[in-house]
Amino acid sequence: MAGLRGAGRAYNTERTYSGRIALYLSYCTDNGIDWAAPALPQLLSFQRWLIEEPLPGRGKRPPVELRFRSKGTANAITGTMGDFLSWCALQGWVPASVASMLVQPKYLRYTPPGFDPGEDGQNRVIQSRRIKYRVAVPGYEWLTDEEIRHLLNCTTRARDRFLIGLLATTGMRIGEALGLRREDMHFLPDSSLLGCRVEGPHVHVRRRVNSNGAYAKSVEPRWITVQSDIVQLYNAYQYERDEVPQAADCDMVFVNLFHAPLGEPMKYPSTYDLFVRLANKAGFRARPHMLRHSAITRWARNDMPRDMRQKLAGHASPSSQDRYTHTTDQEKREAVEMVAERTKEMWA
Template identity: 55%
Template sequence: MPWNRPSFFELGRFAQWLVTEPLPPRGSRSTAVRFRSKKTANAVLTTTFEFLRFGSGHGWVPQEVVDPLAEPKYLSFLPPGYEPGEEDEFRTIAARTIKFVVADEGIEWLQDGQVEQLLELLSRARDRFLVALLRCTGMRIGEGLGLRREDMHFLSRSTTVNCQVVGPHVHVRRRVNPNGALAKSPFSRWIPVTEQVVDLYADYQYERARVSEAEQTDMVFVNLFRPPLGRPMSYPNAKDMFDRLARQAGFPARPHMLRHSAATCWIRSGVQPDVAQDLLGHASPSSMQPYLRATDRDKRDAVESTAARRRETR
């Protein structure tokens, strides 16, 4: 099959292959069989179809290949933040014809008690600081691993380093980092931190000082327990740590769940969405929509509190 002339049937077979073909094992010792999720398959299909459309625009792919990939769809119910236009001219969109139906599972987050359990299970100061920092600030893991020591302003005043922000805080900046970590947003921001985070950072600095190789880099998170010592901590390092932690705790624990935990806690505590949006580094207000949804606890509390008031008025 020529790459630029796939039939609609062949693209459908490719979609099925994406979810039925086993993925390579993680590591040489792993025996677990893994498959792509339908959500991941949809992302691959989106990239594939956009590439074909790009090729069509340059004359590499026939238009008859691209035409069946989408069909008009009228949006009766608009997604949050979607602008339909003054005369509803944007209600009709081009909908993909080949895609998997994926249920909206909502966001996954950890309760405060679960976060405390994770901290208790960790024996290394570096790892405890990483978990507490992600939970406190809502950073993405790439933002955390990309931090430099110059970003950690943990004194009550930071005027000595030409920073006018009052109180302990951390700066998130987008840079090219040796470990490949990258802040998603191109805009820098600062995030306040708690006394607990400051204390855990001091513990980590004491632990780090015992590894002379760590002084060769300004990156905050570095390898202290396995070679190459002093090298900036990478995504696989962090994932391995969280995987081990999840097995010990007996529940899922991933870096992004700590981000969701911070955002959910802020919103549930009455923090205005625009403030939470700024703390998280989201460019669009619509990105906050998942955190504004009612939780299972919210719905149960609503029913039970209403029933209690009805009993009181009888």
């Protein structure tokens, strides 16, 4: 964990890795395996155990039906295990042979955009993970503008409307939104009195260490312009917030107003529960990251330059934009009908 922290990894990464590593160490203890010198068959058994062992129930009641990890989840856990053992090998705690057996050479027949295969194709041979299930690539979910409007109509609180509106228009990650402070909200036409040269209403996104565990993934600070409707949602939220005296001294933007501890910064679990309730009410799946996909898709459809979308989204690599191209069923239908019409004209 100190190694992750020293490398500047996100707080949530550290928390997730710690649970996965603890799961591996516990499995080794329960099965009499030396965690620092496991044999390949033992690691493959751990891989199978991950998907065959039922998950524990939530709370004190036994589960109504058994739940199991998916192969994708198992891959994430074994990937963390591999990183852990490789890092331990660098420290001299694990034999180098253990780290080397976790990978195998793989020839890339198809290369991603921008990949340099080398003059003789020497870069096409990479080291691939040996312990990994083959799984289908999951699709990325998003919400249409109509679904976002419906989700807003399902809210009864100004804070929640502002959160949804902010995520849907700025493309922020949920960790970035929960990490906002009131000093980041430059919603005046002129922010020069605040020492800011950016014109018009905007919000600043900065990486900080926050008491609620919220963390900005991007190391580069950025600002995002907002429109008047977001400013109005924020003003309505401020009136709602002023009704809770405990929130007066908290500098975080999003705070608990309706349950204890009042006035404390909102955390990931409570935000997740909020979206679950709204999704149940709306009748469709809705998660914070889906709003990020919606925002970036909207920018692309309005012909915003790719480099500008990258800066607004806080992406380190231009290729990260590739997954944010979504089409609706209606758009697919119209595209097929257009091609069919042109084909008829060609054959006429």
